[in-house]
Amino acid sequence: MHTKIKELLQFGTVGAQVEAKGWIRTKRINKQVIFLTLNDGSCQQHLQVVMTPSDLPKALLNQLATGASIAVSGSLVASQGANQSIELHGHQLTLLGNAPDYPLQPKAHSLEFLRSLVHLRFRTNTFGAVFRIRHAISYAIHHFFHERGFFYLHTPIITAADAEGAGELFRVTSLDPMHTAKNLDGNIDFKEDFFSKATNLTVSGQLAAETAAMGLGAVYTFGPTFRAENSNTTRHLAEFWMVEPEVAFNNLDDTIALAEALLKFLLAYLLKTCPAELEFLNQRLLSHRNKEDKTAPMPLLERLNFVLEQPFARITYTEAIAILIDSESNKHGKFAYPVTGWGMDLQSEHERYLVEHHFKRPVVVTDYPKAIKAFYMRQNDDGKTVAAMDLLFPGVGEIIGGSQREERIDYLQAAMQSNEIQDLDWYLDTRRFGTIPHSGFGLGLDRFVLFVTGMENIRDVIPFPRTPGHVPC
Incomplete structure (x- = not known):
């Protein structure tokens, strides 16, 4: 049975007889010796394999190329090279799969090129680091909520509700698009559809999670969400992952405290458990940094x-609007979207100005105008704002959005009517029968991974990005 390279590098002892398997990252062969670097995905580091050419048939030597998969048996010895304590002196090598014309040769490749090979980019150092970090974040999220008494809830992916009321939905139907029955008014007759009504892929698990919180107290969802927004920016995906806790009896202040605690827990966990991956990404960013640029962001770590x-x-x-109006960036026309006054929606450039230039740390913005926020947010006493909060991070802008939910049925019904939202009688039942103050938020997993890894495009932190006109596999 083979041993993972991570275990060999951490716990391997000199003289031990082992078998390692993996993909060749680099090779160097001369008349006296063969040097191979092997990686099996278990860690950031590679295992150096040393063999004698005379031990292998010539035909096999010619197939030891970058990308080929091999199994090597031999003994662990103390390494004379830098950055490694042991290496494997191989006695027997088996070719598991050759790789002629392998497109990822050991040289620098642009991220744009690697996006065209999403099915292979996991084998690179950069994306190996990114996706091991993404795994660690996902594990830590479950750990955080579990130890605080939350229950993990699987909310529907197919739903009849539009939680945000934005209408940017992917429709789900079994109807034949070429022969779809229509009503007398010309609209599609969804009674003939699989669910007998219009359905879509979910944009949020929040509404369903609220109903569960009314019985379980504290729940969280963690799953894919979808939005048919025709946006090709570096911050948007059509399919993305959200973490959404909902907590009974919590107010907005409680939710802000929970959000900050979650983010700091995740950062502490990553710094402890992924040092090699973070150091690699830190060095990657430093190598691309212009040393003369005094405005460059601080190093990743x-x-x-x-x-x-x-x-x-x-x-x-x-207060945020007042800061932005008075900023030099606004006065000198440096914002692509000028800050015109109270009531406008903040753009990413405004959020990043607050974080990166004014406060120089993460910022929580609260009490937004109700006209630019979702119908379910609790109306404040001023009649103009809602108990909402956005948590802004450097580099990515909004990373968490949340609110205290409107628990008063008359206020909620009025908001639904003004937003032309219907068919949510089941949601209103949670206010009819024992309504309570409650609160929650949504954390965009992909944006958090973007921040933690220092990557610049959100397509580089999700395994298989879905964007307008682009479904790679």
Whole structure:
């Protein structure tokens, strides 16, 4: 039975007889010796394999190319090379799969090129680091909520509700698009459809999670969500992953405290458990950095520790607008979207200005105008704003959005009517029968991975990105 390379490098002892399997990353062969670097995906580091050419048939030597998979048996010896304590002196090598014309040769490849090979990019150092970090974050999220008494809830992927009321939905239907029955008014007759009504892929698990929180107290969802927004920016995906806790009896302040605790827990966990991956990504960013650019962001590891150690700033939307209006960027026309006044929706550039230039730390913005927020958010006493919050991070802007939910049925019904939202009688039942204050938020997993890894495009932190006009596999 073979041993994972991670285990060999951590616990292997000199003289042990082992078998390792993996893919060749680099090779160097001369008349006296063969040097291969082997990686099996279990860790960031590679295992150096040393063999004698005379031990292998010539035909096999010619097939030892980058990308080929092999099994090597031999003994562990103390390494004379840098950055490694042991290496494997092979006695027997078996070719598991050759790789003629392998497209990922050991040289620098652009991220754009690697996006055209999403099915192979896992084998690169950069994407190996990114997706091991993504795994660690996902594990830590479950750990955080479990130890705090939350229950993990699987909410529907197919739903008849549009939680955000934005209408950017992927329709789900079994109807034949070429021969679809229609009503007298010309609209599609969904009574003939599989679910007998219009359905779509979910944009959020929140509404369903609210109903569960009314009986279980504290729940969270963690799953894919979908939005048919025709956007090709570096921050948007058509399919993305959300973490959405809902907590009975919590108010907005409780939710802000929970969000900050979650993010800091995740950062501390990653710094402890993924040091090799984070160091690799840190060095990658430093190598691309212009040393003369005094405005360059702080190095990745320094930034993660800074966010972990600093308390988050907190301001109201009204205060944020005043800061932005008075900013030099706005006065000198540097914003692509000028800050015109109270009531406008904040753009990413505005969020990043608050975080990166004004406060120089994460910022929680609260009490947004109700006209630009979702129908389910609790209306404040001023009649103009809602008990909403957005948590903003450097580099990515909004990373968490949440609110205290409107528990008063008359206010909720009025908001639904003004937003022309119907067919949510089941949702209103949670307010009819024992309504309570409750609150929750949504964390965009992909944006958090983007921040933690220092990658610049969200398509590079999800295994198989779905964007307008692009479904790679």
